[in-house]
Amino acid sequence: MLKYILILLIxxxxxxxxxxxxxxxxxxxxxxxxxxxxxxxxALVAVGTAAMWKGNREVxxxxxxxxxxxxxxxxxxxxxxxxxxxxxxxxxxxxxxxxTKYLALSQLLCAATVQTxxxxxxxxxxxxxxxxxxxxxxxxVAFVGATVMYHEFKNTNKLVAYSGFVVATAVGILRQxxxxxxxxxxxxxxxxxxxxxxxxxxxxxxxxxxxxxxxxKISILPYYDGKSTGLSLxxxxxxxxx
Numbered sequence: 001m002l003k004y005i006l007i008l009l010i011x012x013x014x015x016x017x018x019x020x021x022x023x024x025x026x027x028x029x030x031x032x033x034x035x036x037x038x039x040x041x042x043a044l045v046a047v048g049t050a051a052m053w054k055g056n057r058e059v060x061x062x063x064x065x066x067x068x069x070x071x072x073x074x075x076x077x078x079x080x081x082x083x084x085x086x087x088x089x090x091x092x093x094x095x096x097x098x099x100t101k102y103l104a105l106s107q108l109l110c111a112a113t114v115q116t117x118x119x120x121x122x123x124x125x126x127x128x129x130x131x132x133x134x135x136x137x138x139x140x141v142a143f144v145g146a147t148v149m150y151h152e153f154k155n156t157n158k159l160v161a162y163s164g165f166v167v168a169t170a171v172g173i174l175r176q177x178x179x180x181x182x183x184x185x186x187x188x189x190x191x192x193x194x195x196x197x198x199x200x201x202x203x204x205x206x207x208x209x210x211x212x213x214x215x216x217k218i219s220i221l222p223y224y225d226g227k228s229t230g231l232s233l234x235x236x237x238x239x240x241x242x
Contacts, residue, residue: 033202041198044191051184052123052134059183060126063176071174075138078145078164079103085153085160092152097210099152102200106144110196114140114189127179136181136189142168143193151201168193 051059082103086096094102114137123134146164153161172186181189 031202034198037198038195041191041194044187045195046191048135048184048187048189048191051182051187052121056126056182056184060176065179066174066177068174068178071138071171071178071180074167074171074174075142076145077167078142078149081160081164081167082145082149082152085149085157090153090160091156093155094152098207099148101206101209102151102197102204103145103148105205106148106197106200107141109200110140110144110193111137113192113196117188117192123182123185125180126176126182129180133181134185134188135192136172136175136185138175139168139172139181139186139189140193140196142171143190144197147194147197151197 082099083096086092086099092099114135117135118132118137121134122131124131125133143165146168149164150161168190172190175181175186176183
């Protein structure tokens with residue numbers, strides 16, 4: 001019972017902090033916090049938490065069993081998709097550098113939340129393994145990447161914007177079929193991933209932090225040549241591109 005009380009307290013504290021920060025921003029005439037957009041991820045966390053009381057084992061009986069390790073790699077596909085879309089020339093909301101900042105901050109916030117819950121709740125995994133099942137880290141990583149893609153491309157390319165969620169959902173399903181997580185873990189992990197990213201995109205921390213000078217003569221883009229990945233630097237000097 002203690003672990004459920006702790007979960008509810010954490011959710012209440014988060015909700016209170018968000019509402020308090022929103023009041024401050026409104027008083028300062030900042031943008032309004034999109035509460036409606038948080039209904040779905042909050043519902044995922046709530047349903048996932050409730051499933052720990054009843055539902056996990058019932059759902060688990062109907063899930064086919066697999067032994068693939070694909071989910072270990074698929075969790076990163078939405079993040080790679082973000083940079084692939086940039087390389088393909090899909091117009092994004094922010095620069096590649098700002099995208100990278102928000103992606104990293106979202107993952108950090110999400111990881112802190114997930115790891116705190118894992119070692120507070122201590123739910124045992126379906127395969128009778130470690131007591132760190134709730135919530136799913138793989139699923140949360142995938143949904144952070146998917147949500148960043150959504151925020152960046154929702155106004156320019158709906159197909160690209162939503163594509164990450166397809167992969168992230170597949171990761172969540174595989175975590176269950178591989179008996180690494182209960183349905184409650186996956187739902188909560190997805191919700192935390194989406195919420196963490198939404199908060200970063202709302203508050204926009206380090207928005208003005210730049211490590212590269214702002215200039216149309218300098219551009220930095222990620223690249224992939226089929227064998228390796230990296231960053232390409234383009235510099236224009238006196239009209240000649242180097």
